[in-house]
Amino acid sequence: MENLAQIAMESVNFQAIMPSLVLCCFGMVLLLVSVFLERGRTAPICWLSIIGLVVTGIISINGWNDPQAGFAGGVVLDNFATFFNLTCLIAAGLTILMSDSYLHREGYPVAEYYPLILFTTAGAMWMASGTDLMTIFLGLEVLSVSLYVLAGFFRGQLRSNEAGLKYFFLGAFSTGFMLYGVALLYGVTGTTKVAGIAEAIRLMPDASSNPMIIAGAILLSIGFLFKIGAAPFHMWTPDVYQGAPTPITAFMSAGPKAAAFAAFMRVTYISLDSLQVDMSAMFWVLAVLTMTIGNFVAIAQKDVKRMLAFSSISHAGYALVGMVAWNEVGFSGILFYMLVYTFMNIGAFAVLVLIGKQGEDNLTLDGMAGLGYKRPFLGVAMAIFLFSLMGLPPTAGFTGKFFIFAGALKAGYVWLAILGVLNSAVSLYYYLRVMVYMYFRDPVEDFSWVKMEMATIVSILIAIAGVLYLGVLPGPVMELAKLSIF
Amino acid sequence: MISVYHYMILSAILFAIGSFGVLTRKNMIVIFMCIELMLNSVNLTFIALSRHLGNMDGQIFVFFVMTVAAAEAAVGLALIIAFYRNKESIEVDDFRLLKW
């Protein structure tokens, strides 16, 4: 808060939106360029978009420790935003790396795919740096609209259609609730600025019993909870994750989720600080519900993609524990965990991208049988990602979870931490089952169709490096996460 | 005298009607119209509150919402058309491939 006040308030400050601006420009130029390429040639666009992400990343890093505010306080590019920007950029980069060969294999070599990912990322960055509900809303919509298209990208496939439509309808539905919440908060406080709302609520004598504030705060949260995939707003997650193209699923589970957490944290921590008791209690229930539903239902899944979708629900639950804690340890824990989750989950999906046949009907548990012996590298990579998802040391999944749970313990939520540990223990069952199929079942198929595409391998290697580095030497990144809290 | 509360109540009713429509209608186009109704009820709230507070933020917000709704409409209709080409239907009950 004090930091915010020190930042010079200029109306137009392009510095403050530079990363997303650059990314949007790249996206639009790439759309243009793609027109001049012959049909089916996507590789140049793919590499150009990687360059775009790298350039944006460099610009973001340059802005570290140099907070910029602009547009009448509607946008701020502080360390918090930069941390999330980088997380989203990493997610987008890993996704794009694994996409090109995948698009060709599935028969949709369409160049618009890459600009759409860039727009999604720009929207995500917009959300992370929005300090006005209006800018956050815009970011959310830029992100969502691009994602609706990407989820339904394989337009000849019914599954992809269904994923796109379900995501679209439910997403638009939740947007309605969120907007209503914004309107109510605006009505009570007379502003849509995050800091202004906080000020107005603080001055109100009985804010936590004012129905308009409470309803507004909850409805606003719905929009974020929907994007995060927290129960009971998680219903879209498994279907959409299963039906969407696999790289998009990977991306959705990491980048947009991180962005939603970013905006959610900024809004709750700053605007709704006076309602901490009520909000924490709500998050407590939702966190437990989310973890439990995700984990228990995942047990019954045979389709690995769908199983990972439920697992991603449960991971949203773990991250919500940091929101319950409502202290700097918990919040910086979420920052760290989102980065960790980006590496481990996208890595796992990248392995699935490689071992899938056209149409991806073989991504079931039975289809994984003997993978560890037929394709040792992919087996080991998958094992590392699964260990990290289970939360076993010394992988990043462990340090990330520990960080968040330490925040909960600091705030005195022992039971929550124990329920979290219990859930991790349950989650072991379905992650382990994949391992069992990979290593303790005789191969049914010889995996001869698996082409070790260089770019996908690179993204797997980056993910492995990330998981191990953040597991063994997370100190520096944790330090950054701590410095990133407003 | 019509006060801001009347507008708020009206928009709340519109919002409720919109969400009931989403929950009950089969036709995707109709569902989409219901969602638009929800968004527009919010717009009404914004404008009423903006007038009441004497503050322009709400009205600006409405413009953004309208723009976004237009973008969503484009994408949503495109998705519906893609589905129609594959299945010859625009009923929500006709997609149940992804379940359980």
Added chain:
Amino acid sequence: MYSNLWLIPFFPLVGSIINGLFGKKIKNEKVIGGIATIAIFLSFLVSCQNFFRLLGDTEKVHQQILGSWMSIGILNVEWGFLLDPLSALMIMVVTGVGSLIHLYSIGYMHGETGFYRFFSYLNLFCFSMLMLVLGNNALVMFIGWEGVGLCSYLLIGYYFEKKSAGDAAKKAFVVNRIGDFGFLCGLFTLFWALGSKGVWTLNFVEISENAHLLQSGGLLVTVVTLCFFLGATGKSAQIPLYTWLPDAMEGPTPVSALIHAATMVTAGIYMIARMNILFAMSPTTMMVIAFVGAATALFAASIGFAQNDIKRVLAYSTVSQLGFMFMAMGVGAFTAGIFHLMTHAFFKACLFLGSGSVIHGMHHAYHHAHLHDDPQDMRNMGGLRKFMPITWITYLLSCLAIAGMPFFAGFFSKDEILWWTFASTRGSYLVWIIGTIAACMTAFYMFRSLYMTFHGEQRTDVRAKDHIPESPWVITLPLIILAGLATIAGFIGIPHAIDVAHVGNGIASFLDPVFGQAQQLHNIGIPEDLAHNVGLEIGLMCMSVVIGLIGIGGAYYMYMKKQELPAKFTGAFPGLHKAVFNKWYIDELYDFLFVNPCKKIGTFLWKGFDVCVVDGVVNGIGWVVKGLASGLRYTQSGFLHNYAMIMVVGVVVIVGYYIFG
């Protein structure tokens, strides 16, 4: 001074990585085995150096901090190692026994597919175990704790073509995870409990220093220690989580010797010893530990009676001996428990390796004769003494040690434990009685296995009979060394009562810096009047020797003299024998009580909840809504509607709760 501690886990890690990455290309078994063995042997040398340096040092607690691991504001977790007498002793056992077993494995695993894989896992196991033992904070210990579980899983499932091996591996992992859950719960509760007093730490030294902040005997410390004890029961195979260990015998025999007898299964004991100060603060927990240990010792020994698979006998014997160690921990005899841990590592590793040598020979003979009989079934053995003299003599010495015959290693450690259960301020006669009975049974079934295997008439198929070879030197050398240790290692812990030469109880004074404080603070020990009652102690000692002899004699009588007796016994009590033979039906009970319901809950939540309940509720509410909206005209149920409905219900419930609740 102690700056090379990190090398101890480092060498096996390097060995594991080399074999894991390049083993397939190296192909040469001698090179692969050599790399692995040298790696662990180098750790052994470094351990020796540190151990002897510590012996001569007056300062007994040393930490080496390699660097920061996690820093999360309230707490800084380090990559750090802790060397004190307890961990020094443990690293000696782990690297020493580990080196011998690596050497043994070169011979035993000869010709197996995936030879490199085996040694890579085995090295990785040693690395994890050493991290567990050396970690200076609970999280580094937890890495080791999980790591040993993982390696045990990989090694049990080594012969994964066999379905039973895969199942056993999975069972071990899942049961261990239940234990890990306990460990983590204890960890978090302790972390929070100390943190709420202003000390956020996970460092063992700091935990010990600040333990006094918690109320001694209070509920909190009892809960914390019970959680940790749950963790220990998983890892160390105690009631109720012991069932995985006998199944774990599906792994290769060296694995059983190293992981499931000498090292990993003692991790639970080590953890309790490491946090002895917390455990000492809760008499309730200590009592629970003592009784669980005693019950396990007795129960597992009774199952050991009826097993015919030589490795399974040893597995139940391990569970039973671990029970003895827990008994020791429970009555405050921390030193005796660790002492028994050490002697047990020697004689049980020797027994397992001996059984491995026998299996190796039997396998060879069957292979030669193209037979497919079970090489582990003792009913097919007998009279092997003349074919495998070295294996026989080492097996015999270890049996004498485990039976507690005078002046063998087990005699000193077991008697110390029984003496403490009898005389300690935290002791109990009931525990002592159970322990004594279990000791008698141990002697019985161990000698039963000895007689059935090495003595009497040879029952092997005639075609294979004369082709049983003695094992090569890489197998017999470790046997000889371990048998030697099993014979003489006890003399480092001569009890006061029979210490005629006044050499003193070496291990007790060595470990005193670790346990002395807790024992003094919480009044744990042998009361004065009993401590000087030499007659009583010697009397009890003689009694337990006699009881051991009874066990041995019984086995001799039943299995050498009157071989028809066991069959008669079985005939007389068919139900009892069947129950014992089937391990008291514990596995079936677990399947019935836990596994099946869990599966059912999963399916229920999926099919029942998602499809029936949610759909039902949603349809119900939807029906009302529709009735209001369009006059009951349309009845429809599509999934999109359900999802939207659930969202609406969520919104309404939450908003309703906060506004009207």
